[in-house]
Amino acid sequence: MAMLIETGTFEEAASATLRVMLDLAEQALAASRYAGQGHILRGMIHLRPEEGYRGLAVLEAGTADRPSGAAGQVDATAGMEAPLLASATAWQLVVERRCAISIDVILGQLKPHGVGAAPPGEPEQGPTGRVFNSAESQQRFLGRQTTHVCVLPLLGPGRGLHGMISLEAECPAATGEEFIWSECGERLQLLANQATPYLTALPLRPSEQVGDAYLPVVGASLASLMPVLRVFARHEETLLISGPTGVGKSRLARWCHEQSSRRSEAFVVLDLVTVPEELQMAELFGWKKGAFTGAVRDNPGAVARAEGGTLFIDEIDKLSLKAQAGLLHVLEERAYRMLGEDSAERQADVRFIIGTNANLQASVRAGHFREDLYYRIKVLPISLPPLKDRPDEIARWAQHMANRRHRERHPEGQVRLAGAVERLLTAQPWPGNLRQLDNIVRRAYALAMVDGGETAQALTLEVHHFQQSLGYESDSGALPLTDALSTAAEAFVSVAQARGPGALDLDMADSLRGLILAVATRRLGRDEAFRLFGRESLVKSRNHYRMLRREIEKLETFYKALGLAGSPFSDLLEVGADSAG
Numbered sequence: 001m002a003m004l005i006e007t008g009t010f011e012e013a014a015s016a017t018l019r020v021m022l023d024l025a026e027q028a029l030a031a032s033r034y035a036g037q038g039h040i041l042r043g044m045i046h047l048r049p050e051e052g053y054r055g056l057a058v059l060e061a062g063t064a065d066r067p068s069g070a071a072g073q074v075d076a077t078a079g080m081e082a083p084l085l086a087s088a089t090a091w092q093l094v095v096e097r098r099c100a101i102s103i104d105v106i107l108g109q110l111k112p113h114g115v116g117a118a119p120p121g122e123p124e125q126g127p128t129g130r131v132f133n134s135a136e137s138q139q140r141f142l143g144r145q146t147t148h149v150c151v152l153p154l155l156g157p158g159r160g161l162h163g164m165i166s167l168e169a170e171c172p173a174a175t176g177e178e179f180i181w182s183e184c185g186e187r188l189q190l191l192a193n194q195a196t197p198y199l200t201a202l203p204l205r206p207s208e209q210v211g212d213a214y215l216p217v218v219g220a221s222l223a224s225l226m227p228v229l230r231v232f233a234r235h236e237e238t239l240l241i242s243g244p245t246g247v248g249k250s251r252l253a254r255w256c257h258e259q260s261s262r263r264s265e266a267f268v269v270l271d272l273v274t275v276p277e278e279l280q281m282a283e284l285f286g287w288k289k290g291a292f293t294g295a296v297r298d299n300p301g302a303v304a305r306a307e308g309g310t311l312f313i314d315e316i317d318k319l320s321l322k323a324q325a326g327l328l329h330v331l332e333e334r335a336y337r338m339l340g341e342d343s344a345e346r347q348a349d350v351r352f353i354i355g356t357n358a359n360l361q362a363s364v365r366a367g368h369f370r371e372d373l374y375y376r377i378k379v380l381p382i383s384l385p386p387l388k389d390r391p392d393e394i395a396r397w398a399q400h401m402a403n404r405r406h407r408e409r410h411p412e413g414q415v416r417l418a419g420a421v422e423r424l425l426t427a428q429p430w431p432g433n434l435r436q437l438d439n440i441v442r443r444a445y446a447l448a449m450v451d452g453g454e455t456a457q458a459l460t461l462e463v464h465h466f467q468q469s470l471g472y473e474s475d476s477g478a479l480p481l482t483d484a485l486s487t488a489a490e491a492f493v494s495v496a497q498a499r500g501p502g503a504l505d506l507d508m509a510d511s512l513r514g515l516i517l518a519v520a521t522r523r524l525g526r527d528e529a530f531r532l533f534g535r536e537s538l539v540k541s542r543n544h545y546r547m548l549r550r551e552i553e554k555l556e557t558f559y560k561a562l563g564l565a566g567s568p569f570s571d572l573l574e575v576g577a578d579s580a581g
Contacts, residue, residue, distance in 0.1 A: 014057030028184040038171025052383035103149035219393035233259035243384030246435030265309030272318040291340025317358035395422035443469035511558035514551030518569035
């Protein structure tokens, strides 16, 4: 307690806690019948409230005088990967029982012990243990010489769960026997309980806000997560990225891929919003010729296309229960079979990253999402906050987006935002997050072009450009549909006048139809978008795919006629298309 009181950051509190715990475990081992036959290896603190990881600390035994081992600064010794508790089963038990868990890695057995070990209705003595759901977790532990693990919950008031502490040891002689955790477990849990208020309340150590090509803007909130993200990116376990629509999940997934050992291989995106339920298994695993009506040739699925690389599956809550079972199988067994294939299963050498904007736990309770899959994909959860909670990033993102667009015309060009633009943008609520901001910047840039900036290498986006652009965002309650259409028509005519006779063909006004369908598809999914507009017959005949593609192609032509690289909806041209996010 004296050490904790002196700490000022999560990292310092984590280091102090792990030092004492490792010392206690080493004393218990020295006093046991396994003295001289084993070693305490390391301790880890996982600060992971319900929404996702907030902090990670690792301290190797014997490095108590070097607290830099904390906060994800893992020593890359002997080629060992970042030592995380890569067991979905262990975390699930901690969530269910809110008690300590001991793991016999060689036997693959997990056993709750201590207060709360037995579930309601069962006696406290002799609670039923579990085994690893995946041999992969067992191999990861053994790969770093770990044979025994003690997992302790970080419990707050009302037994609220804030994360866990795990201690690892090597002692093959104790396989199948009671290890030291039963002897010192109560004292270890007491230490965890004392440390929890400090670990959860203290701030993370400030991290440098440096971006790169794949994550060009890093604000204060994301900077605090960067040490954890760098560790997770190098890991092979499934990463779950949650956050509202348009917040940047696919971009972060791509960044993690580029930080991993798989960076030279494929990064594949499968957005389940664009995949009808009956085609989900086919899009995931591929199909053989003749597997179903219309399967005229073999087609590799997303898993095969991502072989050796990373597969980012977005909108996981849209996955059907049948497809969920298939995904769970490939995650646990690393094997799958193409639809219509009679031969042996194929091996899947793929790192999976999952994205969602839904409350998956609520989906589990409602029976729409498998509980076993939920825990299997939530081994490494990260939550991205909405853009309105990242005000220091808004103007920087707008600057980046404007420069990217301008350099499509002028490779050496530069865009400047007028001084008052930052205040204007920061004051907006941004319900659509980065995707909405990108649309606002696109419009403001187009308006600046109309104002005579089409040939300018250096361009300034003024406040009135953004004010006019934001005006198009008003909801239907503030701006009736007829008024919104009139405003769009005025803008269309203004651009046509600025460019001269014949530069903007009247037929391009038909792109509005594609824009409406694209927005509805983003919001509701492909099938529901067509049903919304009375096209149920097209959905039943499956002809709505062809129609949507035709309308999006018109939209793409219109955007390119304006001098832009393409529309924000180009990914809808293909079901399950690869994308850089």
